[in-house]
Amino acid sequence: MKEFERKQLLERVNREGATVGAQIPERIDIQGEEIDLQQFVFEIKRRDTIPPGEHERVDQAKRNLRRERLERLQRIEDNEVSYEKGEELVEAIVGIDRALNALEQLRPVxxxxxxxxxxxxxxxxxxxxxxxxxxxxxxxxxxxxx
Missing domain, CATH: 1.20.5 (Single alpha-helices involved in coiled-coils or other helix-helix interfaces)
Structure with missing residues (x-):
């Protein structure tokens, strides 16, 4: 991938409001495990607060999402992928950001x-x-x- 393409992809990830209109990925592979991310986020968000029994599960999910986001972003920054793969990674990163935003808005009971x-x-x-x-x-x- 060319340098200007890489910078363009990184700018899309870091753009303010990048998550506006973005979709939470239906399924995502995190640390080799397939997760129904959209279903998980909507299930938790429907409650408006994090129940005591779910607090650790939500915290773990947020940690895993942040780690996965960082790994995908690093692949673009290190220029390890083609431009097409980089576009896929950007879409996934923005979707992860959207999921993280939704989970961060929840308040614990x-x-x-x-x-x-x-x-x-x-x-x-x-x-x-x-x-x-x-x-x-x-x-x-x-x-x-x-």
Whole structure:
């Protein structure tokens, strides 16, 4: 591959907004293992948060995707491939970036915050129960008139 072609491919990978409109690859070979990447990302993303049992699995997937992205990019940088193969690698890299973006946007379930919210809701229900039980509930005010 010619030097200007290599630079052109690298520019496409590093271009801001390169992932806009890009598709997450349906299947991808990572470290010799075929992965249903699109299905995995959509399955996890559908939940909007990372459940505690899936946290390690998602972290491992992100590490593997980053490693695979770097290896593919290195092949272009080292000029080890033809221009046609380089174009294929660019498409795969942009797809990997798209998958990583989707996985990075997920937020882990914050168990401590969830416990605090649950505790506050329990206290509020308890206080409402006590007010009703003591006759200070939702009825009209017992204060004097105007």
């Amino acid at each position: 914050d168990l401590e915050q969830e416990a605090k919210l649950q505790n506050a809701a329990d206290q509020k229900r308890w206080m409402n129960f006590l007010k009703k039980a003591l006759g200070r509930g939702d009825g009209p005010s017992k204060r004097g008139g105007r």
